[in-house]
Amino acid sequence: MKQFLSFISKEFHHVFRDRKTLLLLFGMPVAQIVLFGFALTNEIKNSKIVICDYSKDAVTQKIIEKIEASNYFEIEKSLKSDKEIESAFKAGDIKLAIIFPSQFQQDIMRGTGTKIQIVADASDPNTATTLTNYASGIIRDYQSENGGMLPMTIGTNPRMIYNPELKGSTNFVPGVMALVLMLICVLMTSASIVREKENGTMEILLVSPMNPMLVIISKAIPYFILSLINLVVILLLSVFLLDMEIKGSLLLLFAESALLIITALCLGLLISNSTNSQQSAMIISLMGLLLPTMMFTGFMFPLENMPRPLQIISNLVPSKWYYIIVKNVMIKGLGFSYIWKETLVLVAMTMVLLLLSFKNFKIRLA
Amino acid sequence: MMTKEVVIKTEKLTKRFGDFIATNEISFDVYSGEIFGFLGANGAGKTTAMSMLCGLLTPSSGNATVAGYDIYKQTEKIKKNIGYMSQKFSLYEDLTPRENIRFFGGIYGLSDKEIREKSGRLIEQLGLASEADKLVVSLPLGWKQKLAFSVAIIHEPKIVFLDEPTGGVDPVTRRQFWELIYDASDRGITIFVTTHYMDEAEYCNRISMMVDGVIKELDSPANLKEKYKAATMDEVFFELARGAVRKAD
Numbered sequence: 134m135k136q137f138l139s140f141i142s143k144e145f146h147h148v149f150r151d152r153k154t155l156l157l158l159f160g161m162p163v164a165q166i167v168l169f170g171f172a173l174t175n176e177i178k179n180s181k182i183v184i185c186d187y188s189k190d191a192v193t194q195k196i197i198e199k200i201e202a203s204n205y206f207e208i209e210k211s212l213k214s215d216k217e218i219e220s221a222f223k224a225g226d227i228k229l230a231i232i233f234p235s236q237f238q239q240d241i242m243r244g245t246g247t248k249i250q251i252v253a254d255a256s257d258p259n260t261a262t263t264l265t266n267y268a269s270g271i272i273r274d275y276q277s278e279n280g281g282m283l284p285m286t287i288g289t290n291p292r293m294i295y296n297p298e299l300k301g302s303t304n305f306v307p308g309v310m311a312l313v314l315m316l317i318c319v320l321m322t323s324a325s326i327v328r329e330k331e332n333g334t335m336e337i338l339l340v341s342p343m344n345p346m347l348v349i350i351s352k353a354i355p356y357f358i359l360s361l362i363n364l365v366v367i368l369l370l371s372v373f374l375l376d377m378e379i380k381g382s383l384l385l386l387f388a389e390s391a392l393l394i395i396t397a398l399c400l401g402l403l404i405s406n407s408t409n410s411q412q413s414a415m416i417i418s419l420m421g422l423l424l425p426t427m428m429f430t431g432f433m434f435p436l437e438n439m440p441r442p443l444q445i446i447s448n449l450v451p452s453k454w455y456y457i458i459v460k461n462v463m464i465k466g467l468g469f470s471y472i473w474k475e476t477l478v479l480v481a482m483t484m485v486l487l488l489l490s491f492k493n494f495k496i497r498l499a
Numbered sequence: 500m501m502t503k504e505v506v507i508k509t510e511k512l513t514k515r516f517g518d519f520i521a522t523n524e525i526s527f528d529v530y531s532g533e534i535f536g537f538l539g540a541n542g543a544g545k546t547t548a549m550s551m552l553c554g555l556l557t558p559s560s561g562n563a564t565v566a567g568y569d570i571y572k573q574t575e576k577i578k579k580n581i582g583y584m585s586q587k588f589s590l591y592e593d594l595t596p597r598e599n600i601r602f603f604g605g606i607y608g609l610s611d612k613e614i615r616e617k618s619g620r621l622i623e624q625l626g627l628a629s630e631a632d633k634l635v636v637s638l639p640l641g642w643k644q645k646l647a648f649s650v651a652i653i654h655e656p657k658i659v660f661l662d663e664p665t666g667g668v669d670p671v672t673r674r675q676f677w678e679l680i681y682d683a684s685d686r687g688i689t690i691f692v693t694t695h696y697m698d699e700a701e702y703c704n705r706i707s708m709m710v711d712g713v714i715k716e717l718d719s720p721a722n723l724k725e726k727y728k729a730a731t732m733d734e735v736f737f738e739l740a741r742g743a744v745r746k747a748d
Contacts, residue, residue, distance in 0.1 A: 139605020143594065150593040150634075333587030340553045340583040342575065343606045 136343050140351035147325065148355060154321070158359060162313045162367045166306070166374070179437065180205060180228040180264055183221045185212040188237035196249075196275050200231070205267045222254055223471060229253050229264050248288040256464040260435060265291040306371045307459035308432025311452035313367065314360055314390065315397050315426050320418040321356045322401030327414040330405075346491070353398045360394045361387070380466030389462065389472070392479050393455040399486035400451075406493040430456045454478045504531040506658055506689050507552060512561035514547050521547040523712040524561065529691060531657075534684050536703030537693040540740050543709040545693040546586065549660050552691070553583050566657045582651040582659035582688075586666065590647050592636035596627055599635060599650060607654035621649045641672030645679060652683050659683065661692040665699065677702050697732040706732075708739050715739050 148154060182200075186193050200206050209227060212218065218230045232250040234240075240247040251268050255261035269289045326349070329335040338348050364387070371377040379386070401418070408414050427433055429447035436447050447453050454475040461467040469476075507529035514521045522544040529535045539545045550556040552565050554574035563570045566580040590599045597618055604614035622631045625645050630638060635646070644664060652659050661680075665673045677699070684690055692703070700706050700720055707717040716723060716739060720732055729735045 135608060135610075136606045139602050143591070143598070143602045146594055146598060147591070332592070333585050333589040334591060336555060336585050336587075337583060337589045337603075338606070339555060340578060340581065341603075341606050342578040342608070 137347060137351050140343070140348070141354055144325070144352060144355040148359065158317060158321070159363065159366065161317065162309065162363055163370065165309045165313060166367065166370050179207050180260070181209040181226055182206050182229040182231060183209050183212050183218065183227055185215050185218065185230060185232045187235035188233050190238035192238045192241060193233045196233075196272060199275055200268070200271055203267070203271055205264070205271075218252060223465070223467065227254065228260060229268060231268060246288065248290045251289055251291040253291060256460055257435075305432055306367070306375070306377060307456050307463060308430055310364065310367055310390070310459055311393070311430050311432070311455045312426050313363060314393050314455075315422060315452050316418070317363060318356055318360055318394050318397030319401040319404065319422055320415060321359075322353055322398050323404040323408075323414040323418050324411050325352055325356070326402065326405035327408060327411045330409050331411055349402060353402070357391075357394055357398065360397075361391070364390050379463050381462035382468070385469060386459065386462050389455065389458045389476065389479075392476065392483065393451060396451045396479055396483045396486065399483055399490055402490040403486055403493070406490055425450050426452045429453055432456060451479060451482050454482075505529070506531045506567075507535075507563070507565050507691065509548075509552075509563040510561055512548065512551060512563050513559050514544075514551060514556060515559040520712050522551070522709075525709075525712075525714050526561075527707055527714060527717055529658075529689060531689055532684065532687050533704040534680065534690040534692065534702065536700050536706035537691060537709070538695065538697075538700055538706050538736065539693075539709030540695060544712040545709055546662055548709075549662055549691070549693060553581060553660055554578060580657045582654065582656040584647050584651040584659070584661045584664050586662045588640070588643055588647060590635050590643065590650060593634060595632050595634055596622065596638070596646055597631045599646070600653065603650045604653050609654060617653055621646075621653075625649060641668050641675070644668060644672075645676055648676065648679055648683075652688060655686070656688065658689040658691060661690065663693055663695070665694065665696065673699070697736050700732040700736075708736065710740055 148158075184197055184200075186197065197208070201208050206229070209221075209225065212221065212230075215230075215232055218232075221227050221230065230252040232252070234247060234250075237247055249272060251265055253261035253265050269291065272289055326335075329338065339345060368379065368386075372379065400422075404414055404417050404421075408417065429436070429443075429450040430452045431447070436444055436453070439447070458472045458475045458479075461472050505528045507527075509528075510526050511524040512522060512526070513524050525544075525548060537545050537549065547556065551558045552563060552570060554570065554577055558570065565577045568574075568576040568580070570577065591602070594602065600618040600621060601614055604617060609617070618631075622628055625642065627642065627646070630642070635643060638646070648659075648661070648664060651661075665676055668676065673696070680690055680692070680702075692699075694700065703720065705717065705719050706723070708715045708723075716726075716735075718726070723735050724730070724732065727735045727738050729738065
């Protein structure tokens with residue numbers, strides 16, 4: 134225990150003496166939150182939707198056919214009642230629900246006017262807006278095609294759920310969290326372990342009676358703590374600067390973040406095993422992580438739009454799963470029962486990484 | 500020597516790296532309390548032999564015990580009984596001398612009280628009082644190395660391994676460094692030191708001369724000089740190393 138504490142206090146000395154690293158550590162999340170404030174718009178294809186048709190007449194049938202024929206939507210299923218909408222959103226990757234009121238055709242023909250309701254999952258506001266626009270467009274199209282026949286116009290009544298004000302921050306905050314935790318943890322652990330090799334102090338540590346596994350664990354702990362502090366900073370910024378609300382359990386959010394941090398620390402350990410210079414450790418961490426994390430997490434570029442092979446690759450990126458988890462917990466306020474699958478994926482990834490890195494860690498130099 | 504207790508014993512210790520035989524069946528004994536010089540040109544296999552004894556490398560064949568423990572099976576016990584100072588300067592440069600002492604004292608399991616006493620005494624002994632809270636990076640090399648040595652023996656090990664401890668240091672500082680070594684030796688710590696400075700060889704009780712992975716000679720400096728009818732160790736070394744094939748690490 135004494136060894137352990139001496140080691141951890143030494144690691145904290147390293148961190149606090151190194152101003153540049155500190156700046157990177159705490160400057161990055163702040164910079165990213167500000168930078169990603171300007172979210173990107175993108176076209177979205179083949180979004181899964183549900184339909185709730187109370188009328189089931191010729192006109193609604195036509196409109197549904199038209200929606201299905203478009204590239205934008207895929208009808209997942211038809212619901213009997215709008216009460217099922219909520220659970221459909223929570224259960225699957227449904228992006229939109231379209232509800233036709235009863236006596237749709239009669240109301241139009243009689244000229245009293247009617248409205249189609251469109252409900253969108255706005256936890257991803259760009260997607261929600263875009264999809265709502267697509268749906269309204271299709272319905273307007275149908276009207277102009279049948280202009281002479283229809284005495285009344287059909288209105289659409291879009292409703293954004295989960296994020297009614299369409300705040301972009303809800304989308305990128307979980308992304309920034311994933312990116313920052315991934316990068317900081319991997320970069321810091323790999324660099325700090327490799328630095329000991331470079332300076333020759335690793336030899337001294339290996340000759341000391343301290344257990345090599347303990348060396349590694351005590352190296353990881355300070356970065357684990359710093360990452361949690363970083364997380365708090367990001368959350369405080371999002372709540373007080375971006376007026377964002379954390380809907381789900383904070384405890385769950387921290388537990389899941391701790392899981393991602395551990396995954397990242399293991400990855401850092403693995404990288405440090407495979408190289409002997411700090412520079413190459415940094416380059417591997419940056420090149421090997423920054424791009425995949427940005428691309429495949431899903432907060433910058435919708436994964437739905439990517440070619441199939443890339444979508445498959447995205448499954449290997451831990452931050453993708455973390456992003457889904459954080460979105461569900463933080464924005465939708467869902468509980469553990471909705472994210473256990475993603476959690477399981479992260480746990481499995483961590484186990485594999487841990488196994489690989491402990492297998493490769495050399496107790497002796499050769 | 501006062502006692503003839505053997506603290507390091509090697510029998511045909513060999514390390515191969517592929518086709519290259521770094522140390523070839525070396526056998527020697529080191530006695531408790533002596534200053535044992537491990538000499539040889541660059542690439543002769545000194546560091547390899549030392550790394551095997553410290554548990555940093557696994558031997559390819561042969562046997563050895565350090566402080567009575569087997570180097571294959573009891574490395575954990577060996578590690579508690581040895582100190583080590585590597586070729587590279589190996590303290591944390593972004594910590595102060597005091598923090599370095601506290602850290603290494605901590606990982607060797609010294610109590611807070613022991614660490615406080617030790618660091619006070621060490622800092623005074625090394626004349627570091629005014630530098631104790633400045634970062635190590637700002638110290639001159641000679642001081643760093645003296646500090647590194649003091650840290651390597653902070654837990655009063657049975658044996659301390661020094662791998663070319665005085666590389667790149669001026670003669671005066673080297674002399675001071677050897678005074679520290681004598682101090683440690685007087686306290687009963689066995690010193691196992693590699694060097695290629697032949698004047699340093701004179702300071703050792705016994706020396707072994709390694710050439711191309713094998714031990715060519717092992718005796719006291721006086722006996723060796725007599726045997727080779729040489730005035731200095733330099734000449735002895737030159738005589739022995741003339742046949743060497745390997746030139747560098």
